[in-house]
Amino acid sequence: MGTGKRALVATAVTVVCAVTVLAAPATAFAAPDPGPSSGPSASPTPAPGKDLQEVRARLDALYHDAAVATDAYNAAEEASKEQSSMIVALAQRIVDGREQLARLKDRAGAAARAQYRSGGLPDEAKLILSEDPSQFLDGAGRVLQGQKATKGLLAQLATVQADLEQYADDAAAQWQKLEAGRQAKAAAQKRIEQQIAAAKKLEAELAQEEKERLAELERQAAQQAQTKWLDENTGVVGDTATGASAQGAKAVTFALAQRGKPYEWGAEGPGSYDCSGLTSQAWAGAGTPIPRTSQEQWRQLKHVDIKDMRPGDLIVYYADASHIAMYIGDGQMVHAPRPGRSVTVAGAGSMPILGVVRPDA
Known part of the structure; x- marks a missing residue:
């Protein structure tokens, strides 16, 4: 295996490994509970209802921001998988193209050497010296066919070379997109972790009774929203x-x-x-x-x-x-x-x- 081929295969393997790392499970996210609504006022202990409503609104905002960042993270992850697959496919095309190019060069070289060996005398001299003119004419026809085939080989060589250059350009472009996606994923992940950490910190500061009251406020708000929605969409149910x-x-x-x-x-x-x-x-x-x-x-x-x-x-x-x-x-x-x-x-x-x-x- 040539140096270029080994390098491209190594690149493909590296991409596969990178995809494996990028696809490793992180943690996921969904969207927040409904926003603040006018529920019953909270009992005076352990905290005024207004304070807990503000806590709930703050938690909703934090989890919502994390949900938006999660969508961005998931989108970047999907794009990186697609781009990595394209890079692997392009790398294989380059490997195959180089092998084809080497075969074409060998054939073109053999044809050139054959023409050189048979091209020492002008055609007129060959005809005069030939004992069998028909044999010469047959040979001349084969030479013309060989020349035509050589031109075809050269055209194939040019086409394969151009394809290789295009594959290389496409691979470079996909690498740039992959790197941009990696940065987008990293930024989204950081945002998610920040928002969830802030929400957990806020919840940790609540006393147990406050947590229970907060959960009740969330349940009441969800129930009120559901009741209102059912009233507005009676045809959906039943x-x-x-x-x-x-x-x-x-x-x-x-x-x-x-x-x-x-x-x-x-x-x-x-x-x-x-x-x-x-x-x-x-x-x-x-x-x-x-x-x-x-x-x-x-x-x-x-x-x-x-x-x-x-x-x-x-x-x-x-x-x-x-x-x-x-x-x-x-x-x-x-x-x-x-x-x-x-x-x-x-x-x-x-x-x-x-x-x-x-x-x-």
């Missing part, structure tokens, strides 16, 4: 709701089977999930691959009206599409909520809905 497709039913079964598994930003199972990791894996298990991130699921999948929603459809939350869940019917959804929580069933209207998408439309 006999008018459309049944799931065969694939949708499989996706729902998969998602529900993950209940109790922890939320982890960047995770796609099987032991933990983030919000879009759960929905993408559920639909992959149903035989319909969909984009990895909640924002891309919202952007690329078919939008359907809430009144036409059926089990298996995906509900996208918040104006920036930073959270996503799967509708399971009867006004309920299953989702991976946020760090510190597990995959669970909740009211479909317990968070602000941006819209609904259908993977198997």
Whole structure:
């Protein structure tokens, strides 16, 4: 194996190793619980209700920022996988092209040497000296064919050389994109970790009674939002709701089977999930691959009206599409909520809905 080939193969191996490192599981993230709402005032002890409402609003903001950063991290990770695969493919093309170039050069050299050996006398002299003019003419025809073949070899050489240069340029461009993606992932990961750490610190400062009261405030806010949503969308629940497709039913079964598994930003199972990791894996298990991130699921999948929603459809939350869940019917959804929580069933209207998408439309 030549030096150039060894270098390119080593590059391909290095890329594969890099992909393995980049794809190593981190921790995943979903979106926050609903924003502040007007719930009952908190008891005077251990803290005024207004203070706990402010804590809840702050926690929601921190987890929401982490959700946005998680989508950015997941998008960068998907792009880096694609770019790394392209680099490996380009490296193999370069290896194959160099081998083809070497073979063509050998053939061209052999043809040139053959022409040199037979080209010592002019054609007129060869004809005069030849004992068999027909044999000379046959030989001359073969020489012409050889010259034509040599020109074809030279054209092939030029084409292969140009392809190799293009492959090298493409590989360099993909390396630049890969590096930019690595930096984007690193920045997103740092942002995620900062926001989650700040949220955990805020929660750690609460007394146990305050934590219990905070959880009650969250439950009340979610219940109020769900009740309001059901009042506004009476046709979604009950006999008018459309049944799931065969694939949708499989996706729902998969998602529900993950209940109790922890939320982890960047995770796609099987032991933990983030919000879009759960929905993408559920639909992959149903035989319909969909984009990895909640924002891309919202952007690329078919939008359907809430009144036409059926089990298996995906509900996208918040104006920036930073959270996503799967509708399971009867006004309920299953989702991976946020760090510190597990995959669970909740009211479909317990968070602000941006819209609904259908993977198997």
